[in-house]
Amino acid sequence: MTRLFGTDGIRGLANVDPVSPEIALALGRAAVEVLAPADGKPTVVVGRDTRLSGTMLEGALVAGLCAAGADVLSVGVLPTAGVAYLTHTLNATAGVMISASHNAFEDNGIKFFSASGHKLEDGQEDAMAEVLTAHPAAGAPVTGSRVGQCVATGDAGQRYTDFLASTFTGTSPLNVRVGLDCAHGAAAPVAPELFRQLGAHVSVCHAAPDGQNINQDCGSLHPERLQQMVVDEALDVGFAFDGDADRLVAIDHTGAILDGDYILAISAQDLQTRGALARNMVVSTVMANLGLDKTLQAMDVELHKTQVGDKYVMQDMREHGAILGGEQSGHILYLDRHTTGDGLLTAVQLLNAMSAQQVPLQELAQILQKFPQVLVNVRLQHRCDPLQFDSVRKAVHAAESALNEDGRILVRMSGTEPVARVMVEGPTQAVIEPIAEHIAQTITDSIGGA
Known part of the structure; x- marks a missing residue:
């Protein structure tokens, strides 16, 4: 039987099962039943990206959560990692992100986070699916003061960018010219402000979402315009995000693309130099280039490979005590900093490596020689x-x-x-x-x- 949840939550064509308002409503109820403690009123953080269908699904999901007795903190448009961060730091019961990541605007998805800010285990997702199948609206109705309410949080973006800025270890203000491609997605309201907060000179493209242009010929899957902008404006570095900003592709000052394999190699070297690479280990997936194997072997760093999916990378990292892992696609995990993959956090960590070595990103990238x-x-x-x-x-x-x-x-x-x-x-x-x-x-x- 096909699982309702895939490797990154539920995803598909919006307004069609399983990404329909009806399923979203039932998921809200199921989430409270499975994730909420038996006593006390649960609180759930809910965010979304910029897709046209986002508010539709958010409304249905929030209705289900409130109908089951949960209070909802709506953070609006925010990167997936921002929802995870706020779920943990605001002591919420759970978090939910409405996004289809790098997919086209017609798709959407729903992914859940536990109270710790981690993506759910398979067993938790299966328990929610079982509730939907067995009794999608069973049980005595919640009434009176037990009904939940939805409250918008006005400072969600600032809380998140303050956290990201706190992970910068270089000299402030940051004397770097940075180009950003926000993919007309969730990075648009926060990424430019973050790097300006650090003191960088910031040039921005694809930061005008209209509900339908998310990921359209832009972002981490299509960074061509950012590459050109970096070269034309003589920028030091470029960062291209996807629709929910959980992945990053970097551009060096020559316009060359650096994917997750390069980022892992650069970060491993930076952390090892500082004596901070826990267990002297990196975790990636079977998609990682053979060149990464060779590079880490030369550094005497152990490389673990998992099946594709950042949740599987996370599981292996937690099992073995690693703090650095990720995928070639640009999902990078720094578990000493955050509980989930975060494109903006990854960009800040690359700036940390550049600042520590006082060399361009292009020079740092020479550590990895890829196989075709x-x-x-x-x-x-x-x-x-x-x-x-x-x-x-x-x-x-x-x-x-x-x-x-x-x-x-x-x-x-x-x-x-x-x-x-x-x-x-x-x-x-x-x-x-x-x-x-x-x-x-x-x-x-x-x-x-x-």
Whole structure:
């Protein structure tokens, strides 16, 4: 049976189950039943990104929470990590973010945080799904003074940016020219203010959300305009966020893109130099480039790899006591600073590394030499593991034999959408691109593309 919750909450086309007002209303009730203590009135922090459907889903979710007896602190448009931070620091029972992260505006999603500010464990999510299935509106109605109320918090953004600014360890004011791409998303109200608060000269693009332009040819998946802006305006560094600002792609002063692998390598070196890399360990996923393996090995740093999804990186980090981990996509975790991935926090930590070494980001990035890599996404008509098909397995095995020890192949399903991902690494782009395309075509022929 397919789980209601994916690797990052519930996500899909907005106003269609499971991302419908009806499900959101029932989720609000279920969340109180599963997450709230038996005594006392629970408090839930609720935030959203800038999607057109955000207020619709927020209204339904808040109604469900209040109907079940929870008070709601509405923080409005705020990055996902801001919701997690406020959930923990305001001693709330839980937090909820309404966002589909890097997806197009037509999609939306709902993700929950525990009282500690961490994403929920699978068991907690499954318990909520079970409540929805078994009795979506069962039980005696909450009445009188036990009914919850929703209150807007006017200082949520300032509380969050004050926290982020407090993690900057360099010299203030920050004498750096910074470019920001806010993806017309949740970073727009807070990111420019944060870096101005640090004293940086700030140039901004894609910070005018209209409900439909979130992630549209901008942000961490499409940083081309920011790259050009960094070069044209002679900026020192650029930071591109996604729709809910939980991931970051950095741009050095030459316009080169630095993804999560580079960020992990730079941060590992910075923390190790300061004697602050707990357990001398970094956690990433199977998508991490082979170059990261080689770099960390040379630093005598242990690298753990998990399945894709920052929640799985988090689980491994907490299990082994690591403080640094993340994904190639730019979800980076600094567990000595925060409970979840945070694109804005990641940007500040890169500025810390630049300040400590007194060198440009480009020079810091030289620590990592990447293997050529290609990623092909195959959109399918329905979710289906490609590796269950003999034709796909044979194509992968033949390609692995051809690459021998000079590369690797990974075929997996996306955790949030009906997309098969084919990743190939090897000695040159000329070698790996035909391999990736052949495997992708085999998947399409075997399963059927969308």
